[in-house]
Amino acid sequence: MTLLVALTSQAQGDEAPGSAQARANFNRAVVLAADDVRAFDKPPTGFDVEQPAIAHGRVEEFGYDSAVTKTRRQALVYLPAGYDAARRYPVLYLLHGIGGNQHEWSSYVRATAVLDALIAQGRARPMVVVMPNGRAQADDRPPAPERTFTPEHVAAFTAFEADLIGSLVPAIDGKYATTADAQGRAIAGLSMGGGQALNFGLSHPDTFTWVGGFSSAPNTRPAAELLRGKDAARHQLKLLYLSCGNRDGLINISQSMHRELRDLGIPHVWNVDEYGHDRESWAENLYHFAQRLFR
Secondary structure (H helix, E strand, C coil): CCHHHHHHCCCCCCCCCCHHHHHHHHCCCCCCCCCCCCCCCCCCCCCCCCCCCCCCCEEEEEEEECCCCCCEEEEEEEECCCCCCCCCECEEEEECCCCCCCCHHHHHCCHHHHHHHHHHCCCCCCCEEEEECCCCCCCCCCCCHHHCCCHHHHHHHHHHHHHHHHHHHHHHHHHCCECCCHHHEEEEEECHHHHHHHHHHHHCCCCCCEEEEECCCCCCCCHHHHHCCCHHHHHHCCEEEEEEECCCCCHHHHHHHHHHHHHHCCCCEEEEECCCCCHHHHHHHHHHHHHCCCC
16 A cells, blocks of 8 residues: 555545545655756656566565564565576565555556566666565554554654665675676665655765665655765766656655755756656656666
8 A cells, every 4th residue: 555545545534544644645745846857758658567588587575583573584586597606696675655564566556567578678787676565663563544644653664674675785795696786786766765865865975875765755764864974875876866756745745856866966867757656657767767767
């Protein structure tokens, strides 16, 4: 379930703490500036549909011990077609929205179909893709709609930073044939996961040098705060990618990040498509983002 689905499934008269504010965020009037436009053309029709004639990667479950939750946690790992443990592969971490889990990117956004086609066409490098559960709490199942926006649930997404950096990344590098350095590691996410990706990626330039936020949610911290005292991020960052739909009430979050980065002189991509807070926007931006990684 995406953040938007969780929000709209909330009963109007029985809102949980935070739900009213979340609804107001989605209903915010969209005000576009002259540079809030597409950076790329739309992908070809069928870009996110599984193509039987090409080689397919595989998705497997991966368990790891979390020092944060003190539990055994689960992630999904995409291995590209022809994965060979004798080689080394760059790694992309994809983070889900507030109402989703580790299955959102593969089953809802159809990320594996997008990646299979791009890799088969030679338009993206073969890469390992890690799709974790971005809520670091002992019971990390998606909550009932009335608990989606509670402080406890939101706090679990913040706590995932320590789980990701301290437990998941080392576990992935220990299990798979990865390029285990910042140059070979990317992070991106949608909605709440977009905010996480920007927060974590920009805060840890020694871990990630390719960062993307799609339709990022209000958990996104200001660019000046994320980059304060981190001159290395300016010099080592390979790609910083922002996107949002021009019918998405949350676009002000990404607009603010874009304008801050522009004023700070930080190079970045800013892509504004014609969607709301929608699957189609996230699939299209994965299509564009993946082609620019690890080049």
